[in-house]
Amino acid sequence: MRVSLTLGLLLAGMALALALVSAIWTPHDIQAMALADKLNPPSPKHWLGTDQFGRDILSMLMVGARTTIAVALVAVGIGMAFGVPLGLWAAAVSGSGLDQAIMRGNDLIFAFPSLVIAILITAVFGPSAINAILAIGIFNIPVFARVTRAGALPLWTLDYVRAARIAGKGAARISLEHLLPNLMNLLIVQGTIQFSLGILAEAGLSYVGLGAQPPTPSWGRMLAEAQTLFAIAPHVAIFPGLAIVLTVLGLNLAGDGLRDALDPRLRRAR
Numbered sequence: 001m002r003v004s005l006t007l008g009l010l011l012a013g014m015a016l017a018l019a020l021v022s023a024i025w026t027p028h029d030i031q032a033m034a035l036a037d038k039l040n041p042p043s044p045k046h047w048l049g050t051d052q053f054g055r056d057i058l059s060m061l062m063v064g065a066r067t068t069i070a071v072a073l074v075a076v077g078i079g080m081a082f083g084v085p086l087g088l089w090a091a092a093v094s095g096s097g098l099d100q101a102i103m104r105g106n107d108l109i110f111a112f113p114s115l116v117i118a119i120l121i122t123a124v125f126g127p128s129a130i131n132a133i134l135a136i137g138i139f140n141i142p143v144f145a146r147v148t149r150a151g152a153l154p155l156w157t158l159d160y161v162r163a164a165r166i167a168g169k170g171a172a173r174i175s176l177e178h179l180l181p182n183l184m185n186l187l188i189v190q191g192t193i194q195f196s197l198g199i200l201a202e203a204g205l206s207y208v209g210l211g212a213q214p215p216t217p218s219w220g221r222m223l224a225e226a227q228t229l230f231a232i233a234p235h236v237a238i239f240p241g242l243a244i245v246l247t248v249l250g251l252n253l254a255g256d257g258l259r260d261a262l263d264p265r266l267r268r269a270r
Contacts, residue, residue: 005257011250015243019066028056030063030217039233049235052225057236061243064217067129068244071211072198075133076191079140084187086141087148088179092171094153103149106142114139114201118210129212132205136198143194144187151186152179185262189255196251203244219244 027047034054042049048057090102112120118135125131152175155161164174205211206220214221219240226237 004253008250008253015247018062019069022062026059028059030059048239060217064219067218071202075136075198076194078137079144083141083144084148087145088175090149091152106145110142127210132211136201147190151183189259192255196248
């Protein structure tokens with residue numbers, strides 16, 4: 001547990017550090033093109049080489065990390081902001097027609113992958129990072145609603161919740177004061193997992209042209225632009241791919257480690 005959590009936080013922390021540092025410094029200007037230096041392999045001047053326009057890949061990766069992480073983070077925030085209250089509401093009225101309506105509505109959204117939702121949104125508003133956030137965020141809503149409802153239902157049968165109801169507390173107050181604090185461990189772990197999936201979704205949307213648009217760098221679009229260059233300059237595709245793989249791996253390892261650390265049953269088993 002400690003190894004996976006430590007390794008996961010280290011990998012995810014490196015990606016976050018790149019994103020934060022890129023806000024104030026990059027080794028080279030990402031807008032500066034030098035066609036004479038295009039497709040150069042890694043060197044002391046360009047640690048990860050250059051792309052087809054002579055731009056520094058390390059600088060592009062750093063700024064792309066900021067774009068990819070920001071899109072995934074905001075999208076997960078949207079999913080939690082709407083999904084958690086819906087899940088608590090559905091659990092509070094479990095078995096009623098309202099509960100069924102909420103969950104069937106979630107099933108309807110969940111039936112459409114984020115890529116399909118993105119296509120529908122961009123068909124109306126056009127491709128952009130904002131629309132990618134909306135697509136991924138909408139897809140996350142039913143995920144958090146289901147997880148929250150599943151975690152809250154058993155809590156409604158516990159003695160302290162019954163005591164709160166006898167004391168005259170309403171369902172909304174009980175959900176906020178007694179249920180939500182006990183669900184935070186579950187939501188933190190799920191949020192970590194959805195964050196990693198959000199990074200994959202953003203990269204996928206940018207890869208097909210539905211995410212961040214030029215000149216804003218994105219890991220997915222860097223891969224898309226490099227796919228025809230792999231035979232002559234594999235480093236152009238390898239480094240963005242590694243950035244995605246290692247960040248997602250780190251977040252998944254961190255999620256597993258947090259689950260083990262926060263689950264009291266696993267702590268007792270150890």
